[in-house]
Amino acid sequence: MSDYPLPQVLDFLKKVAPFNTLGPDVLQDIVSRAEIAFYPRGEMLIRMGEKSGGHLFVIQTGCARVTITDESNEEILVDMRGEGEFFGALSLLKGHEALFNVCVEEDLIVFLIPRDVIKSILNANDAFKRYFDSALARNFKAVRESADHKRSLYTPENKLDIDMFLTGKRVSELMAGDVLTCGLKTTAQQAARKMKQRRVGSIVVTGDTGGPAGIVTDADLRSKIIADGLSLQTPVHEIMSAPVCTISPRAYTFDALLEMSRFRLSHLVVIENERAVGIICEQDFQIEIGSSPVGMIDDIDKSTSVNSLVGLRPKIDRVLEMAMRRSGSVRPMVALFAELNERVAKRFIHLNEREMADEGHGYPPVPYCWLAMGSEGRQEQTLLTDQDNALLYQDVPDGEDDQVKDWFLRLSRRVVDALDRYGIPRCTGGIMAGNPQWCMRAGDWEKIFTGWISDPTPFALRMATIFFDFRGIAGQLEDAAGLRMKLNGMTSGSKYFIRQLAKNALINKPPLGFIRQFVVEKSGEHENELNLKLKGLTPVVDAARVLALESGITTTNTMERLEAIADKGIIEPGFLSEVDDAYDFINFIRISHHLRSRSRGDFMNNFIDPALLNNLQRKWLKESFAIVSRLQEKLSIRYQTKV
Amino acid sequence: MFYFLVAWLQNHLLRLHLKNRPVSPVGRENLRALDHLSLFQPARSYSYVVVDLETTGLEVKTDRVLSIGAFRIKSGRIRMGDMFNIFVNPERDIPSAAIKVHGIVPDMVKNAATAGKALDEFLMFLGHDIMVAHQAAFDLAFINRIMSEHHGFELQNMVVDTVPLCQQVILPQFYTPMRRHKRLFAGRFGHIPMQKNDQHSLDHIANHLGIQIYQRHTALGDALAAAMIFQRALSRMEKAGQGKLVHLVNAGAL
Missing domain, CATH: 3.10.580.10 (CBS-domain)
Incomplete structure (x- = not known):
């Protein structure tokens, strides 16, 4: 067919996102396969739980109300859709039951676009697909948010009534x-x-x-x-x-x-x-x-012995689990997690220091600061975490160092041991304060950092990704802050190091193939699974670290880093919120996976089989990975790593 | 209902009359256009072709068709790709007053199909569907004239006019009653008593219903607008429990 004889119809569609990204030929094809339908006010077009009728609804005139029905049969408004907007995409493309009711608010004239037309465009046009994906993501979020207003939509295996209450x-x-x-x-x-x-x-x-x-x-x-x-x-x-x-x-x-x-x-x-x-x-x-997290914190802070604190673990887990189960953003949960873990660590340090004094080993010879590294340093631990810590004490003359170091190593080993007993396993790489290598004077730390920065060998880069997220959590916190200032001075001046770190940050790519399919592990124990942490979260964490170190940002938390980076105008605020959503979602899937494994008594890991996700989760996970890829692209351009 | 029976009776008399005479295949097909209709089926279950003509003027005897545009409606939905759009060679001049309305100039139609050929193509598109038009008597009169010339009988399809439909089911309070021109008289006297009443115009009704006319005064644009009006009427009738074909016939058939 040559030109569609009513170009004004095409003009209408051209104003509707994402159809505006399509060429005239494709639009003509869409229109000639579309139908116009009229629905009077009050008509129920889509019912939650029903299969799609096989069309995407694009509103030409009128207005539709999108709602969900909760258990008590109450309708909760999710969205209103008006002219130039569409609905019905979710069930149409995912093939599952509709997540919303759609009811006509004002007489509707809609263009009905059949499923196969939309599908063929999705396959051929990337911009179109991206828009659809993010629109679907927004929908999904809307469900979660609306559900929050009432109660969570589903709480599988939910035994704690706490959830409902909260x-x-x-x-x-x-x-x-x-x-x-x-x-x-x-x-x-x-x-x-x-x-x-x-x-x-x-x-x-x-x-x-x-x-x-x-x-x-x-x-x-x-x-x-x-x-x-x-x-x-x-x-x-x-x-x-x-x-x-x-x-x-x-x-x-x-x-x-x-x-x-x-x-x-x-x-x-x-x-x-x-x-x-x-x-x-x-x-x-x-x-x-x-019980409550508040009471929990009191219990932690008031525990009088290592043993009693170790005994608190099941109770703390229950509170954490309750918090994680609340469907919604994982960010505040992770914050609570970090908060509780940090208090536990602090308390262990305090208790051990006292026990050492009681046992006649004396008090700390010089002020010191306990450093949290890695995910703990970034306040991003979850249930599945191991120890990454180190100790910094104030400078003493070389002659006295051995003795002083001995005392701190003794303390560190006790703390590491206590944390291990509490349920935070030792670091397999030995990055713990109990290791003489990572328990040293402030001056030594500075020296070792300088060494890594001036000679960024693969080993140095690997260490940098762990150590440069350090944060003081107990003792003389100013010392840690001082070291941070010096480190920032060093890194922001070293273009070569930053570029190497950026290259390093691009090694782990999100597991998305050329045609946006998941790239699963090809062999080994986790064949056909996705490594959510290494391939999804680590790239974001790494990118944030590089940008933060380059621009002298002192915070260590990934999202706080990215926010500071956005404040400096290095990334756009719009993109920041996309990255935030993506990171949050990958983490959400990962933590849900942890909880599921644990409730089954399995070992927790970061590998997930995409076949076990539902369509929407898969879709959204892909979209999240795509956003992470875009962050990596930006990094690659900024540091010209491809040259 | 009475009108449907009359049309049905006429159709069967005509078939008897033509039994042993030569009729073109297109014509013969058209003779069966009423066979599948059953008054007590839902109106929505039938196919409709909403048509609009552009002409050189308003006199059926002397004026000629310039273009035919039509959309098909199935299950109450307008199928955007299922349309008919053709220019017709009027084999006469086009008055400038008419050009001012629809913008069709002689150059656009001088190589177009002749009326007879265009009609046959339209008949093939129409098939046995119910024909719908806004102020259908006018369009029907032109079609019937060409029909009679080429096939020796008039269009047999059921025809529905959207104007009385609007009057009765959409905006009853909105209209002063209009005299209905029944099919039996349509075009018989060479002159269609066009209501110069503004409130029956396509613009007026479309505007009132919030329907956008994509291209006013083109056969296809007007046909689409009429289709949307018809769609609205159908929906209204269903809501009022008047969703059977018989209700549609009573409300708007010519």
């Missing part, structure tokens, strides 16, 4: 309203009486403007009035905790819990329009769920 509720449902307040000048005794009368454990101190200025809790009264022997007439503003940590009544209880865990607070004041409208405290959670 995902479902908002702060306003759990908080105690009718906040007990007092003025700044109230005395401690008056405040205590008020609290007793109302049988509550805290009182909000309101400032001159009426907003919350601080909070006084039972603990404050105990520690400040009774223990420190202050007068009962002390005005509350002298003993209150200020400023108060606040949260919106519309926030999810889970976020409140996270906030409390991270800052170790027992109370959060719920504010709206700068007025205290409620208070939410640890007990509120404990009443509902028995």
Whole structure:
């Protein structure tokens, strides 16, 4: 057929993304195989769980409402689609049941484009495919987010009712309203009486403007009035905790819990329009769920022996698992993970230091700093992690070094051993503070870093990828910060090293083939599986490290690094959020895989068989890998690694 | 329903009459156009061809067809690739008033098919489908004239006019009642009493229903708009529980 006789119809389609990327010939072909349908307001076009009718719906006129139905048969609005937008793609292309209901909101005139037409274009046109993929990804995300508003869509093998509680509720449902307040000048005794009368454990101190200025809790009264022997007439503003940590009544209880865990607070004041409208405290959670990350942290920090801390592991795991099970972004989960692991490590160091003193080995001869490396340094550990740590102590003269080093090695070995017993296995590569090679003076660290940077051998580069993510977690944190500053000075001046590091970062390619099929392992134990960590996450981590070291960024967390890099204008914010999504999704699949393995009692690993994913997950995983590839392309161009 | 019976009766009388006379294959096929229709089947289950003509003017006797455009509707959906679009050589001049409307100049049609040939092609496209047009009496009159000239009888297909459909099922409150021209009289008197009433125009109705006309005053563009109007009417009737062919016949058949 020559030109389509109604070019205006083509013009309409040309304005619809992603059809705008297609040439006139393809558009003509689409139009001549399309149909126009009319659906009156109120008609249900697609029902959740039904198979696709075999068409993509492109709206020419009117408006459609996209919803999901939850278990209680309530409709949750996901999206509205209007002119020039499409729907029905998900079930059409994936062949599975529709994830949404689509209902006509205003009389609809739609172009129906048959499945095989769309499929043949997808195969032939990359830009078109990319758009579709990301649109599908957005859809999928929308489902997850909408589901969050109610409860998780599915919780397979979910035994903890904790999930429901956390995902479902908002702060306003759990908080105690009718906040007990007092003025700044109230005395401690008056405040205590008020609290007793109302049988509550805290009182909000309101400032001159009426907003919350601080909070006084039972603990404050105990520690400040009774223990420190202050007068009962002390005005509350002298003993209150200020400023108060606040949260919106519309926030999810889970976020409140996270906030409390991270800052170790027992109370959060719920504010709206700068007025205290409620208070939410640890007990509120404990009443509902028995234990909480907050309580967990207390248990960690208060454990008095290595053995008792080791014994906490199952409980900590349960809390972590509960957190991971919450469908949604994995980022806050990983943060909580890192937080708990770090506290455990800190506590082990503290306990061992004390035990050494008790056993007559004395106190640390000079200030030191315990360094976390690798994923721990980046605060990115998951259930499957091993120890990567080192120790730095302040410079001592060469003559005294042997003795000093001995003391620190003794401490380190005890800590490493304790961590191992706790369930964080030793590093097979020996990168642990108990190894004399990685327990040394600040000056020695500087020397060894300089060596790697000036002579980036493959070994040096491999070490750099682990050590240059170091972060001080216990002891003299300033020393670690000092070393970081020096390192950044060295790396940002060394173009050659950075380029070598960039080349190194491009070795692990996302497992996507030329025609965007998965490239699985060809042999070995994991034949036909994908290495999610090495091929999916590591490239992002490596790229972020290179860019951060080049531009003097001091943070070690991959996403924080990338955000700082975007702030410097090196990558566009839009691309940053794509990378964020991709990284998050790969990690989500990986961690779900870990949880599944563990609940079956299998060994956890980072290998996943793509055949076990559902179509949508496969699709989205491919899209995520494609984004990682694009990040690598950018890196390759920036450092001209192909030249 | 009465009109359908009349048409059916006429069709069978005609078939008897032509039994032993030579009729072209296209013509013979057209004689069977009503056979598959059953009044109590859902209207949506039939195929429709929505047609629009551009002509040199409004007089059936003297004016000639310039182009024919049509889309097919199946299962209530307009099939964008299933269309008919042809220029016709009028074998006469085109008044400038007409050119102003549709933009068809003599050069565009001087090498086009003759009316008889174009009609046969159209008949082959139409098959036994129900023909739909906006103000169908006008288009039907022109088709019937060519039909009579070349085949000796008039178009046998069932014909539905979208104007009375709109009046009854889409916008009853919107219209003053219009006198219906029945098929029996269409074109018989050489002159189609065109309602110069603006509210029956394609533009007006399309605009009211929020239907975009892709190319006004081309046979194909107008046919598409008419198809979308017909589609809307069909949907409305179904919603009102009037989804059978008989309802459509009662509401809009010529």
